[in-house]
Amino acid sequence: MKDSPLTIGIDFGGTTVKIAVVFQSHIIDQAPPIATQEYAGHGELIEAMVRVVEELRTRHPNIAAIGVGMPGFVNFEKGLVYNLTNVRDWESVPLKTILQEKIGLPVVVDNDANCMAFAEWKCGSGRGFQHVVFITLGTGVGGAIIANGQMIRGARHGAGEVGQTSIDYQGRAGHYGNRGALEKYVGNSEITAAAHEAYVAAGIQKSLEDCAPAALAAAAYHGDPIALAQWESVGRMLATSVMNCCWLLNPEAIVIGGGVARAGELLFKPFKEHLFVQLSAPFKDHLMLLPAAFGHEAGIIGAAALARELI
Amino acid sequence: MKDSPLTIGIDFGGTTVKIAVVFQSHIIDQAPPIATQEYAGHGELIEAMVRVVEELRTRHPNIAAIGVGMPGFVNFEKGLVYNLTNVRDWESVPLKTILQEKIGLPVVVDNDANCMAFAEWKCGSGRGFQHVVFITLGTGVGGAIIANGQMIRGARHGAGEVGQTSIDYQGRAGHYGNRGALEKYVGNSEITAAAHEAYVAAGIQKSLEDCAPAALAAAAYHGDPIALAQWESVGRMLATSVMNCCWLLNPEAIVIGGGVARAGELLFKPFKEHLFVQLSAPFKDHLMLLPAAFGHEAGIIGAAALARELI
Known part of the structure; x- marks a missing residue:
């Protein structure tokens, strides 16, 4: 079984839990998603996850291991979920132990951003690099760090929180009281709110929906100056946190994924410009800025790849 | 010779080059310093360094290796000095090769902040930790990073430049065009200038000398409210960059050295307060904030320890 090339990847999100069978970096079978919020507690949700896994195993009896990506703080070594940002009743849940007992297969549990980064590093845009910063x-806004050819998890498995780093010591308070947290400037709803404000200031009526990143990108593609200015601003703020990562870690590559990154060159162009004028030669001459190779499926593929690697 | 416990450490500074024989973490013999600026080019200065090394070797024939800490960008693997910030005629100097040929001993060349960090990590305040951020x-303002029990040097040996990271994306331009570079706020002369400005604004005449960090610390100890407010401000700004290091690397310890750190609790108290209110539990519960164990001699001891470790 350990030698089977098949693993199951679980991408546990605030809205749905997605479970699929992965062969190398390809999803070969995926179960219908579980609606996260329909379950009152972690116990019931775990039961539902186990049922789906067992169903997939009837079709693929040779599963070698299971990897799970969780949206919150995880003790990777113990497979213990400390807490989740947007899902209730997930405090100190020994998920790895529970799943291993119920399913009888090796289980690996990690933070979702680490899983996505692992997918990119092992099979995606970050392949072959020894020093990578991954941002979603x-x-x-999440992140993960690879240095010296290893995932850097830190003392309590918390490393890589690019979204919590500050771009302004006197700025907006983040979720943890952290002033100027990048996430409070370039998160989905913060981009939306800033664009809405800019339109209102210009006397233009727009619904919040029309200010969301996807709509804002469409408007910018059509030359809307307000939308263009918003992406310029997002690029500049993102560049500050990435620049900090570069001075600290001197990576070979920055890999950027997640929904907001779908704005493409609208974001990447100003981002690159602001980044490169703020770095010296040994930090930028070789530096690759890469869009993530995987989209929605990064979490599943990464969790599955992590399971494959660690058994 | 390789088994001899004696190594020579060289701390190459903008003012003096200090050369000493080190046994474990103790300087047992030190030559008179070389005045860096008295030498027009790198060739003459290297000759002077070689003469001092040979003189020390007549007294200590069993030197196993030599370590050199340089104030600038160094290719650690090749022992190549790319350039130095404050010393002329040091562009692309293959220092390791030159010294090895002239002296006939193994030579290691690294960035000075890395050497100081190595001293702290191997024999000082950072001993025993796997994840440490070192700041001088x-x-x-320099720095170095230890993660997963390894020095993190990055793709071009540049990692650890805490002083170049930004605390304000719209802030002062740093040496490399990097907006809000920490060094531009808490470097020696920036602390002095800010204090001078604050005294002038309060209608108090002070020389720049009386506003320098040592004098400012003395004034604060005696209760001077302007001096106290300056240290509060320095602590807050330093906390922002350290907070960013914590979110990114989740270290076990932060070790702070250098002249400005001699302000002690005047700096550490506000620094700690601002840091801890901006981190969540897995990032701060275990976190140790430690003053460096070594003072002026950190560079020599670290360079010698690095030589000891790598031969």
């Missing part, structure tokens, strides 16, 4: 831009 | 506060 969405509702929240 | 002086004319410039």
Whole structure:
């Protein structure tokens, strides 16, 4: 079984839990998603996850291991979920132990951003590099760090929280009282709110929906100056946190994923410009700025790859 | 010879080059310093360094290796000095190769902040930790990172430049065009200038000398409210960059050295307060904030320890 090339990846999100069978970096079978919020407690939700896994195993009996990506703080070594940002009743849940007992397969549990980074590092845009900073831009801003050819997890498995780093010591308070947290400037709803404010200031009526990143990107593609200025601003603020990562870690590559990154060159162009004028030669000459190779499926593929690697 | 416990450590500074024989973490013999600026080019200065090394070797014939800490960008693997911030005629100097040929001993060349960090990590305040961020506060602000029990040097040996990281994306331009560079706020002369400005604004005449960090610390100890407010401000700004290091690397310890750190609790108290209110539990519960164990001699001891470790 350990030699089977098949693993199951679980991408546990605030809205849905997605479970799939992965062969190398390809999803070959995926179960219908579980609606996260329909379950009152972690016990019931785990039971539902186990049922789906067992169902997939009837079709693929040779699963070698299971990897789970969780949206919150995880003790990777113990497979213990400390807490989740947007899901209730997930305090100190020994998820790895519970799943291993119920399923009888090796289980690996990690932070979702680490899983996505692992997918990119092992099979995606970050392949072959020894020093990579990975950033995911969405509702929240997550990240992960690879240095010396290893995932850097830190003392309590918390490393890589790019979204919590500050771009302004006197700025907006983040979720943890951290002034100027990047996430409070370039998170999904913060981009939306800033764009809405800019339109209102210009006397233009727009719904919040029309100010969300996807709509804002569409408007910018059509030359809307307010939308263009918003992406310029997002690029500049993102560049500050990435620049800090570069001075600290001198990476070979920055890999950027998540929904907001789908704005493409609208974001990448100002981001690159602001980044490169703020770095000296040994920090930028070789530096690759890369969009993530995987989209929605990064979490599943990364969790599955992590399981594959660690058994 | 390789088994001899004696190594020579060289601390190459903008003012003097200090050369000493080190046994474990103790300096057992030190030559008179070389005045850096008295030498027009790197060739002559290297000759002077070689003469001092040979003189020390007549008294200590069993030197196993030599370590050199340089104030600038160094290719650690090749022992190549790319350039030095404050010393002319040091562009692309293959220092390791030159010294090895002239002296006939193994030579290791690294960035000075890395050497100081190595001293602290191997024999000082950072001993026993797997994840440490080291910061030195002086004319410039330097740093080094240990993660997963390894020194993190990055793709081009540049990692650890805490002083170049930004605390304000719209802030003062640093040496490399980097907006809000920490060094531009808490470097020696920036602390002096800010204090001078604060005294002038309060209608108090002070010389720049009386506003320098040592004098400012003395004034604060005696209750001077302007001096106290300056240290509060320095602590707050330093806390922002350290907080960023914590979110990114989740270290076990922060070790702070350099002249400015001699302000002690005047700096450490506000620094700690601002840091801890901006971190969540897994980032702060275990976190140790430690003053460096070594003072002026950190560079020599670290360079010697690095030589000891790598031969």
